[in-house]
Amino acid sequence: MxxxxxxxxxxxxxxxxxxxxxxxxxxxxxxxxxxxxxxxxxxxxxxxxxxxxxxxxxxxxxxxxxxxxxxxxxxxxxxxxxxxxxxxxxxxxxxxxxxxxxERTYRPDQDRRGGQFETDVAAAFLGDYEARDRLARHMAEERTERGDQLVRAAGTGAFSGLVVPQYLTDLYAPAASTKRPFADVCRPHDMPAQGMTVNLSRVTTTTSVDTQTTENTAVAEQDIDDTLMSINVQTNAGQQTLSRQAIERGAGIEPVVLDDLFRRYASSLDTKLLNQATNGLTNVATAVAYTDATPTATELYPKVLEGLSGVEAALLDQSSGDNVAVMHSRRWYWMQNAMGSTWPLITQPGVVAQTLGTNYAEVYGRGVRGVLPNGTPVIVDNNIATNLGAGTNEDEIYLVDRNECHLWEDPDAPMYIRAEQTKAASLGVLMVVYGYFAYTHARYPQARKIAGTGLVTPTFTGA
The missing domain is CATH 1.10.287 (Helix Hairpins)
Structure with a gap:
């Protein structure tokens, strides 16, 4: 031996x-x-x-x-x-x-399309102890290699927290997703353990300080008062019912569907932060109008500075200075397309003189894409609507202090539910992805947006 x-x-x-x-x-x-x-x-x-x-x-x-x-x-x-x-x-x-x-329990050289993994998941629900043992070994391997990502480790007896082997989601061609570029730069908070609202106190009536008129006379006084700001906790969720035949006779079906649900979850969350009625960024931001029949990037840039000026004026000493510009990819590339012989009079830290900004050459969804001439980082997010305005062909540029864009999320979100009994009569397996979130951009009225006919579908002319 x-x-x-x-x-x-x-x-x-x-x-x-x-x-x-x-x-x-x-x-x-x-x-x-x-x-x-x-x-x-x-x-x-x-x-x-x-x-x-x-x-x-x-x-x-x-x-x-x-x-x-x-x-x-x-x-x-x-x-x-x-x-x-x-x-x-x-x-x-x-x-x-x-x-x-x-060797890993599930390997691409032996189970390239995930058939054994899916079969084991189904068999474990039916009491197959050998399948349970293989899944248990797989989860132990995942905890060893990716333990920091497995925050909520459900027992294999429940089979509600199984991790799909990574290679099964690496090699197929998923549907493209806008994902969550803006959500990833918002100020993150852990969701409270209970309740369906997040309550914040805002001071709306301040104290008063003034010069005393004469000696021994009353000094200025005003009672401080606050207003409760209640932010609703929302549920972001999606489901998909697969036939048992697709899971048991197909190959790699379940992990592909699950991966797509996670992608749609991210896009849906980000879209709500930007576009949701009443509370979305587009609805709370103060507009800076840019109306121009022949827009150019050099004409747009002063509007950016006007918006940033409004952000700082609203926050004053509460300003963190961590401002970002959030725009659609078509707008970012249009600004890169601009060429000219002029440049800002005052140079900015981190930006080479005689440029209109810097492109960091990052790909979509990988953080800051570059900086504007005044050093403001740019986040590109294609969840920004492009059907705005009278001609339904405008987009918007958002200017915010990212520390005043608050996002509460469950640290374990999104969660995955796999239910067989619910659809047993029709031989279906129900897959549900869900998570709780709450957000606000309105703790202070700081957000600005550039909007108007100057932001119609861009033409790439080099001007």
Missing amino acids: TLADLIAQARTALETAITTRQQEQDALVALRSDPNLTEDAVTARVATRDAADTEVTRRQSALDELLAEQAREDEIAALSARVAPAATRAPAYDQVARVGAE
């Missing part, structure tokens, strides 16, 4: 010990909910669970020792290959057994 065989046996023994320990813990939890519970019964069950714990520790130690031994063997083999004379070196690589990283 080789060292690799011993390691494989040790891994299997550890997996079995972990499964047994989990079963003992589940039995203990179930026992504690028994109304006829006795202290002796609990003590006995705790002892059994602790024994299972000890077995897990023992098996883990045994595996660690074997892995350490294997690592040392690999080091010795590598050293030997470097120092041995050519005539006396070991056989060729493909003529001897080698032990490297353990």
